[in-house]
Amino acid sequence: MAERHNVPGGCATSFRRGRFEFETALHQLSGVGLEVQPYTLRGLFEKVGVADSL
Numbered sequence: 001m002a003e004r005h006n007v008p009g010g011c012a013t014s015f016r017r018g019r020f021e022f023e024t025a026l027h028q029l030s031g032v033g034l035e036v037q038p039y040t041l042r043g044l045f046e047k048v049g050v051a052d053s054l
Helices: 040-047
Strands: 015-016 020-023
Touching: none
Parallel strands: none
Antiparallel strands: 015 020
């Protein structure tokens, strides 16, 4: 299983703490990086052929 969460949507959901709402999906793309300075996820996206769609 690629992701887990207690509500439908997995990591593409949000949660509230007090009066603030946090979007969790933004953290999932933090490992993409730039073409000239790639991070972990960019290599994976290149392997599966979707890096050009980012």
